[in-house]
Amino acid sequence: MRSLEVENLTVSVEGKTILNNLSLNLPKGEVHAIMGPNGSGKSTLAKALAGHEHYTVSSGAVLMDGENLLDLEVDQRARAGLFMAFQYPVEIPGVSIANFIRAALKARQGEEDSFDALAYYRRLYAEMDRLGIDRKFTGRSVNEGFSGGEKKRCEILQMAMLEPKYCVLDETDSGLDIDALKIVAAGVNHMRGEDRGILVITHYQRLLNHIVPDYVHVIVDGRIVKSGDKSLAVEVEERGYDWIKEEMAAGV
């Protein structure tokens, strides 16, 4: 019950099958990494979990702590405790970061619950400080005119503020220089804990030097074809993906 269970998930986009009977179990307290070549279905998994309407689930199930995630709308999934950090965060002109995160938190409250604005800003500033985000950013429109690194840090800031049960980081390392990568990784590591499962989707092993996963899964052609510990990531980095494909072809 304390896990995000993906069972035989098949997902298509515009009639083309991208994920093919994919299964994965992410228990709370663990960090799993998913690696795979371009077009293998990594980002599709993230978006299908979040509930993007372009991604059609034709079979399979996703249970979040026993609850059927696929029955929920996008915003319901988020409020139930799922968080996806976007590969390409979206710009929202006219809506400040502070107001955006506050709205997300309020959406998780009941209509009549009061909102402690002072405590909110105290927490927001503490998390921003930790992520090296200038406090002036609270008044800036979400992601508008941000550098790639600033956008990714802003994703992690939202993740920290919303305290999700399960986090899916979709290629959070893309477009980051090494300094920004370290800051983002530290932010993610800070959120590791018994009550949270984290799924790190990445193309490169580089990020996994800083967020050390408990398990690594390799995805090829929409299926997890190999799982192992963190050494698998190193092996993939050194040898590429072809040897795994060859193993598959040979039926190993």
Next chain:
Amino acid sequence: MSPVTTVNRESELLTESVFEQFQGRHPDLPPWLLQQKRQSWMEYRSLPLPNRKMESWRFSNVRGLGVGPFGLANAINGRSRAALAARSQDPGSYAGRLVFGNDDLLENSPLSRELTEKGVIFEPLQTAFSKHSGILEEFYMAQKSDLGSEKFAALHTALNRNGTLLYVPENVEIRLPLVSRHWAISENAAVFPHTLVIARDRARVVFVDVYSSSEASSRQFACAVSTLYAGAGAEVEYHHVQNWSERSLSFNTLTAIAHRDSRIRAFGMNLGSKFSRNEGHSIIEGPGCNAELYSLSLSHLDQEMDQRTRQTHRAPHARSNLLFKNALLDSSKTIFSGLIKVDKSAQQTDAYQTNRNLLLSPKAEANSLPGLEILANDVKCSHGATTGQLDENQLFYFLARGIGKRAAQQLLVFGFFEEVLEKIDNPELAEYHRRLVHEKFRNS
């Protein structure tokens, strides 16, 4: 609350009997006013109904502007008076407040003695017509409407009988706002709110007009006129809240006349009516002045908001600015048509006109017709219109954070409106505008 009066169905707006009925009910009007009303009624009857071939009615849904089921409203009873007075607390602190229901005075919270002694007049028109006939003969409906609603301005002149006269003598400054609240009460009632603000040289004043219906489900016809005069060096800030019930048909004409070195700022908030027509005209009469027209509109369902503006420059070295922002939900529609008109003598004019629309639904429709007519050769003028929308990637981003669609739209609208709201110096008034937007979202 249930309707407290019924309207005589025979007294349709376009029938001759309405004016006879009006005269019969108000036998004590001063002769000069009665004369003006008779003339206006004739004018109303002779002017054609708007049609879309008229430039000033392009894009507008003119159906339903003809014969209506509307009629003169009857007086309301004591219990309703008290209930409405209790609902008239917004926007907060005031220096004086008048509350009207179906054009009858319900409550009069007069000025302090200090202000009265300085010569400030804050008087319901029903008594001002005779008490201050000198001022009214000079200023009342003195500025002819010519932005398209001439017919309805004539109708207003014929049937208006109440509203507010605010007269602020030279050098008098009133810090707190003056408020007039107009309620429309019974089904099919026709109301004609009027506001006349005269700020003499170097006077300073803030005036707030709030229009609303006692019941959301009722339907009325509202035809309002407001006129602002700013004398030399005067400062006038005006707020206008149009929040009639969403079955109503409304017209509103604002004229702001700025004399030498004066400053006028007008803020409109449009939320109500099924069809609303807003005409705003700033007139620069003297050099060195600054006239600013701001408007925020939030339309939803099948509401239509039709806005026509003009910035007239008749004197040199003056500035005018206009910013109209429309946020559209559902299948609502807005029209903005504006003209900057600079006379030959108005050299060194700075005039700006901007219309921004935020489409929050693929079915919403925003029309924009900005225009310039410049006869002077040494001016800085610009006009522009932009339309933005909530695209599906943005919506997905909100949803992925647990923020539902309506809440996302609300956040975007607040962000969009803030550019205007932050120009309001009085925090209580700015907060009042925000609260109105919240309420509209809560009820939508």
